[in-house]
Amino acid sequence: MSEAATSAARRKPNRGYGRWTPLWFLAPAVLTLLLIGIYPTIFALVTSFRRYNITRPREGFPFVGFENYVNVLTDSTFWSSLFLTAKFYVAVLPIQVVLGLAIALLLHKPGMGLLKSLARVTLVVPLATTYAVVGLVGRLIFNRDFGVANQFLSFAGFGPIDWLSTQDGAFAAIVIMDVWQWTPFCALIFLAGLSMVPGEIEEAARLETSSKLALLRHVQLPYLLPGLTAVMILRSADVLKLFDMVFVMTRGGPGSATDLISIYIQRVGFRIFDLGTASAQAILLLILTIIISRLYIRLLYREVH
Amino acid sequence: MRISSGKLLHALGLTAVVIFTLFPFFWMVSASFKTQADILSSPPVWFFTPTLQNYAEIFADTKVSGAIINSLIVATCSTLLAVILGAPAAFALARYEFRGKSDLWFWFISNRMISPIVLALPVYLLAIQTGLLDTHLVLILIYLTFQLPIVVWIVTDQFKSIPADLEQAARLDGADQFTIFRKIYLPLGAPGIAVSAIFSFIFSWNELLYALVLTRRAVQTAPVVATSFMSGYELPWGKIMATGTVIVLPVTIFALIVSRHMVRGLTMGATK
Numbered sequence: 228m229s230e231a232a233t234s235a236a237r238r239k240p241n242r243g244y245g246r247w248t249p250l251w252f253l254a255p256a257v258l259t260l261l262l263i264g265i266y267p268t269i270f271a272l273v274t275s276f277r278r279y280n281i282t283r284p285r286e287g288f289p290f291v292g293f294e295n296y297v298n299v300l301t302d303s304t305f306w307s308s309l310f311l312t313a314k315f316y317v318a319v320l321p322i323q324v325v326l327g328l329a330i331a332l333l334l335h336k337p338g339m340g341l342l343k344s345l346a347r348v349t350l351v352v353p354l355a356t357t358y359a360v361v362g363l364v365g366r367l368i369f370n371r372d373f374g375v376a377n378q379f380l381s382f383a384g385f386g387p388i389d390w391l392s393t394q395d396g397a398f399a400a401i402v403i404m405d406v407w408q409w410t411p412f413c414a415l416i417f418l419a420g421l422s423m424v425p426g427e428i429e430e431a432a433r434l435e436t437s438s439k440l441a442l443l444r445h446v447q448l449p450y451l452l453p454g455l456t457a458v459m460i461l462r463s464a465d466v467l468k469l470f471d472m473v474f475v476m477t478r479g480g481p482g483s484a485t486d487l488i489s490i491y492i493q494r495v496g497f498r499i500f501d502l503g504t505a506s507a508q509a510i511l512l513l514i515l516t517i518i519i520s521r522l523y524i525r526l527l528y529r530e531v532h
Numbered sequence: 533m534r535i536s537s538g539k540l541l542h543a544l545g546l547t548a549v550v551i552f553t554l555f556p557f558f559w560m561v562s563a564s565f566k567t568q569a570d571i572l573s574s575p576p577v578w579f580f581t582p583t584l585q586n587y588a589e590i591f592a593d594t595k596v597s598g599a600i601i602n603s604l605i606v607a608t609c610s611t612l613l614a615v616i617l618g619a620p621a622a623f624a625l626a627r628y629e630f631r632g633k634s635d636l637w638f639w640f641i642s643n644r645m646i647s648p649i650v651l652a653l654p655v656y657l658l659a660i661q662t663g664l665l666d667t668h669l670v671l672i673l674i675y676l677t678f679q680l681p682i683v684v685w686i687v688t689d690q691f692k693s694i695p696a697d698l699e700q701a702a703r704l705d706g707a708d709q710f711t712i713f714r715k716i717y718l719p720l721g722a723p724g725i726a727v728s729a730i731f732s733f734i735f736s737w738n739e740l741l742y743a744l745v746l747t748r749r750a751v752q753t754a755p756v757v758a759t760s761f762m763s764g765y766e767l768p769w770g771k772i773m774a775t776g777t778v779i780v781l782p783v784t785i786f787a788l789i790v791s792r793h794m795v796r797g798l799t800m801g802a803t804k
Binding site for chain 1: 554572623642676713769
């Protein structure tokens with residue numbers, strides 16, 4: 228009977244089942260992304276081979292080959308800005324991972340239902356807060372004279388710090404704000420990992436050992452590793468992207484203390500208006516990002532391959 | 533006795549988490565109710581007579597209200613477009629096997645990682661050439677670059693969970709793929725579509741770099757205006773914090789609605 232129905236359906240005109248059907252559904256999205264994503268990227272690539280300073284239009288925008296790339300790769304400010312970005316990553320990541328894991332373990336532990344739900348929900352607040360507003364609040368909190376950060380320090384018996392006008396202070400301040408905003412992200416990822424541990428295995432292990440550390444290392448760790456990989460890779464991409472919060476808080480200063488890569492490129496492009504050089508920098512940043520996302524996909528999306 | 537001390541530590545730890553995550557938010561909101569004198573007092577005051585003066589000022593300021601309207605227009609239009617373009621693409625990715633599918637995935641996921649500065653430079657030049665600088669349209673279009681991937685990803689996931697039997701039954705009734713998409717996938721996938729729309733909205737509402745570079749006076753968005761208060765000698769802190777609160781409050785509420793999906797949204801579903 229079902230065979231008859233199938234052949235009846237087959238006799239009808241086969242509308243919308245052709246080889247090209249997926250194309251109709253995909254085309255609008257893909258064409259849009261081509262237009263607004265790929266075309267500008269190609270434009271940036273072309274610009275990166277030109278001398279392109281829009282404050283000097285009389286000189287025109289001649290092609291100069293790899294001149295911009297040579298300039299960028301021999302520019303010590305570019306390298307120190309990349310190095311600073313790496314330093315920022317190395318500073319924030321361990322804190323976020325350790326704090327995030329601690330929070331996840333607190334939330335995973337049985338009991339304290341109501342308080343736990345409250346804590347679980349509040350974790351979302353930092354993640355949704357407008358990055359620029361985080362920067363504004365940071366400027367208020369870390370103000371030398373009336374900032375609450377110095378008040379906390381005085382409670383602990385330390386003298387005031389001139390956070391935003393000293394090199395180390397400003398770097399520490401953006402690290403603290405980033406830790407505030409992104410620790411919940413790590414906590415939620417680890418919490419998801421912890422809840423993947425099959426209940427009976429965890430119960431059995433709890434009976435075997437009273438050591439929480441042993442439980443963490445031998446039972447829970449394997450379930451946490453994919454999350455840790457995701458955190459490490461995504462945070463590296465996010466640090467390369469980081470602009471809003473730092474720009475609002477310090478504009479990259481004082482000096483070049485918080486001049487992360489996106490801020491530096493923005494300044495070359497939109498303050499100095501040397502768009503050729505800035506484009507070359509952006510293309511190099513793009514290549515770095517593509518390597519990172521290849522890695523992410525290789526390690527975390529097994530189903531795609 | 534030992535159990536109760538463990539419980540106490542657990543409770544203290546959780547309370548510390550709540551304080552840690554809410555403190556900057558609390559500090560911003562409380563500053564928005566302070567007079568300038570209270571904000572500038574050193575050391576900072578925790579207890580004060582609240583005032584609504586800052587809110588009265590920003591709502592009277594057409595610059596702030598205009599910016600919020602601009603943000604609303606841009607975030608709403610770009611989110612709608614992202615869903616209209618993204619949902620059909622998600623249908624194709626969830627239901628068909630075709631060559632180049634994994635490359636397409638790779639492309640969508642990479643978009644999550646790319647720094648906005650990479651596109652901001654060329655789009656700025658293109659916007660000057662086409663006269664699109666300082667229009668809503670240029671922001672709406674550029675925001676699609678990060679909204680489309682998120683919509684496609686989340687909605688594909690949702691569509692995959694719709695049982696294939698339903699589709700089989702509809703096929704037997706002679707429905708074509710477009711009808712199946714409209715009558716089965718759109719209604720059943722609605723929760724996923726809603727979540728992805730909320731994410732799109734949050735990301736575009738929060739965006740600063742593109743808005744800073746691609747707008748001048750006419751279509752400045754809320755984050756740009758909030759940031760623009762940050763110049764001059766005596767900063768209007770109360771106004772700044774009131775503006776910040778008005779910007780953050782709606783997206784925080786949205787985020788609480790989709791809090792269960794937060795991790796999936798931010799990792800593009802790499803961890804479940």
